[in-house]
Amino acid sequence: MLFPDAYQPRRNSLAVDIDGVIVGGKAPVVVQSMTNTDTADVSATTAQIIELANAGSELVRITVNDNKAAAAVARIREALDKKNISTPLIGDFHFNGHKLLNDNPECGVALAKYRINPGNVGRGANRDSQFATMIEHAIKNDKAVRIGVNWGSMDQALLARLMDENARLDEPLDAHSLMLETVIRSAIDSARAAEEIGLHKNKIILSCKMSVVKDLVSVYRSLADRSYYALHLGLTEAGIGSKGIVASTAALSMLLHDGIGDTIRVSLTPEPGAERSKEVVVAQEILQTMGLRAFVPLVTACPGCGRTTSDFFQHLASQIQDYLRSEMPVWQKSYQGVENMSVAVMGCVVNGPGESKHANIGISLPGSGETPVAPVYEDGKKTVTLKGDNVADEFKVLIDKYVARSYIKR
Numbered sequence: 001m002l003f004p005d006a007y008q009p010r011r012n013s014l015a016v017d018i019d020g021v022i023v024g025g026k027a028p029v030v031v032q033s034m035t036n037t038d039t040a041d042v043s044a045t046t047a048q049i050i051e052l053a054n055a056g057s058e059l060v061r062i063t064v065n066d067n068k069a070a071a072a073v074a075r076i077r078e079a080l081d082k083k084n085i086s087t088p089l090i091g092d093f094h095f096n097g098h099k100l101l102n103d104n105p106e107c108g109v110a111l112a113k114y115r116i117n118p119g120n121v122g123r124g125a126n127r128d129s130q131f132a133t134m135i136e137h138a139i140k141n142d143k144a145v146r147i148g149v150n151w152g153s154m155d156q157a158l159l160a161r162l163m164d165e166n167a168r169l170d171e172p173l174d175a176h177s178l179m180l181e182t183v184i185r186s187a188i189d190s191a192r193a194a195e196e197i198g199l200h201k202n203k204i205i206l207s208c209k210m211s212v213v214k215d216l217v218s219v220y221r222s223l224a225d226r227s228y229y230a231l232h233l234g235l236t237e238a239g240i241g242s243k244g245i246v247a248s249t250a251a252l253s254m255l256l257h258d259g260i261g262d263t264i265r266v267s268l269t270p271e272p273g274a275e276r277s278k279e280v281v282v283a284q285e286i287l288q289t290m291g292l293r294a295f296v297p298l299v300t301a302c303p304g305c306g307r308t309t310s311d312f313f314q315h316l317a318s319q320i321q322d323y324l325r326s327e328m329p330v331w332q333k334s335y336q337g338v339e340n341m342s343v344a345v346m347g348c349v350v351n352g353p354g355e356s357k358h359a360n361i362g363i364s365l366p367g368s369g370e371t372p373v374a375p376v377y378e379d380g381k382k383t384v385t386l387k388g389d390n391v392a393d394e395f396k397v398l399i400d401k402y403v404a405r406s407y408i409k410r
Contacts, residue, residue, distance in 0.1 A: 010259045013230045014202045018144050019088040019112040021058050023205060023263045024230030028293050029256065030263040031283045032059035032232075034092070036276060039076070040068035046079045048276055053087040054329070055277035056284055056295055059263065061090035061115060064097070070104035077110040088112030090146070094120050094153075098133035108137045113144040113205075118190040119153040127157070131190070135197045145194060146205040146232055149187045151179065151215070158186055180215060183208045184223050191229055204229050205263070209236035213251040224260045233261040240269040249286055256290055281325075296328045297341040300355055300362075307367040308347040316365070317345040319392050323399070335407035343399065353377070361402045363395050378402055 015025025023030050033052045037044040039062050049060050064070050077089060091111040093100065098121070101108045108114075114134060122130035138145045149155075159182045166172045173181060187206045195201055206229045210216040216235055224231065235251045238244035248266045255261050264286070266279045284295040301317035302308075320343060331338045344359035346352030348367025356362025356377040363386070365374045372391045376384050376398055386394050 011224050011231075011261075012228075013262055014204075014228055016144050016202055016205055016230050018059060018090075020086070021088055021112075023059075023144075023232075025262075027262070029261060029287055030058045031056060031280060031287070032061065032090070032263055032265045033057040033276070033280050033283075034061040034265065034267075035063070036270070038069075039063050039065070040072050042072050042075050042079060045072070046076050046083075049076070049080060049087065049089070050083065050085055051275065051277050052280055053085050055280040057087065057277075057280045059088050059090055059113070061092050061265075064091040064093055064100060064107065064111075066096075067100065067103060070100040070107040073104075074106040074110040090115055093117075093134065097121065098130040101134060101137040108141050108143070111143060113146060114138055115146045115148050116190075117148050117150060117153060118186050119149060119155045124157075128193075131193065132197050135194045135199050138203065139198050144203045144205065145199060146207060147187055147190045147194065148207040148209065148232070149183050149190075150209045150236055151183055151211070152236070154179070154182055155186045158182055158189070180219050180222075183210070183219055184226065187223065188227055191227070201229070205232050206230070207232035207234065209234055211235065211237040213247055216251045217254050220255050220260055221258065224258075230262040231260060232263050232265070234265040234267055236267055238267045238269070241271055244268040245282055248282065252286055253290060256287070256292060294339040296339055297324045297343050299324065300342065300344040300346075300359060302347045302351060302355075304347055307350065308365075312372060313345065313347040313365045316363075316392055316395075320345050320395065320399075323396050327400075331403055331407075334410055335403055336410055338403055338407045341403070341407075357381075360406070361399055363391075 013024040015027060016023045021030060035045055035048045037048050039045050045062060052060050064073060073091065089111050090113040092115045094117055097116060116134055121127060162178060162182050166178050187208050191204050191206060194204060206223065206227060208219045208223055210219060213235065220231065233252050233255055235248045238248045252264055264283050266283045268279045270276060287293040288295055288298060299317055299321045304314065324343065342359040344355045344362030346355050346364045348365065352364030356364045357380045360379060362377050363374050373385065373387045374391060375382050376386060
């Protein structure tokens with residue numbers, strides 16, 4: 001069939017309850033993010049968590065790398081609770097998580113989930129005992145665990161063992177394929193070890209982070225076939241600006257299209273001065289443009305051409321998109337389904353009227369010369385023509401009225 005159904009059914013993974021946020025099972029794909037503040041700085045970290053939560057991050061991960069950071073976690077949780085921010089916190093542990101949880105029991109209680117990297121949880125004889133210590137804390141505190149493998153910090157002992165096994169095969173894997181297999185085996189074997197220690201299978205989430213798109217897709221497709229755990233998707237070290245956005249979108253979209261993935265993070269390198277919440281917006285827009293979830297009305301706008309010789313419609317489209325995002329927290333509390341509203345801001349008469357008619361509410365500028373005289377369409381019908389210098393503000397008022405008239409009050 002030339003055009004198959006748009007999306008495959010969601011993979012039937014186990015559901016994991018992370019302090020009220022359900023990851024996996026039949027739940028919608030969850031958006032998460034990570035702070036880049038010094039966790040020991042309680043005020044700065046609390047402020048950034050609030051920024052991320054207000055942008056729509058449903059889970060937020062924080063670095064727990066030393067005793068000062070571990071000691072701050074409970075105070076951060078308390079500060080968030082006082083501000084009615086209930087977003088669950090994930091502790092990101094590397095190298096010394098076993099010790100930090102032993103020395104700071106209040107940290108393990110305040111966190112909703114622990115992230116454990118099996119590649120650096122310990123070396124040699126200490127590896128298994130240190131892994132077990134962290135799992136035992138999760139069991140005692142009734143917390144979920146993400147076993148997060150990263151190709152840049154693979155379990156070297158496992159890699160060496162698999163290399164030996166591979167060398168004895170009649171048809172051994174090439175070096176690259178063996179590396180991918182090591183990543184997958186590290187996640188699955190560690191999850192099974194956690195279950196043997198006593199962690200329930202519906203407390204486990206797996207991830208296998210890669211920085212190359214085709215490798216990430218290959219690994220997760222195999223991981224999905226070989227396990228029943230909920231899966232966290234993310235392209236690690238995705239990069240800065242458009243490169244990071246494009247790479248993350250390409251990788252995550254292919255997997256989500258296959259029905260693979262229960263929670264996502266877009267790991268963007270922040271541009272200088274940019275808000276950390278950009279990664280949350282990108283994650284939401286990936287899910288929304290694929291039709292998997294709706295978060296905020298998105299603006300349909302044309303790219304511009306020789307018929308749009310000024311930047312008036314560009315500014316208008318940007319203003320309206322920013323306005324929709326800023327108003328959404330208020331609208332969402334008051335109106336049911338408003339996140340599904342479609343809005344069009346079009347630049348000329350070629351496609352402008354048609355796109356505006358297809359949207360719930362749309363405005364179509366005349367094009368060449370860009371004199372601000374523009375008809376507005378609501379549900380396919382022209383309602384008014386806006387003129388003069390206040391087109392943007394007047395269109396915002398019309399959007400407000402459309403929302404109040406068209407969506408059921410909660």
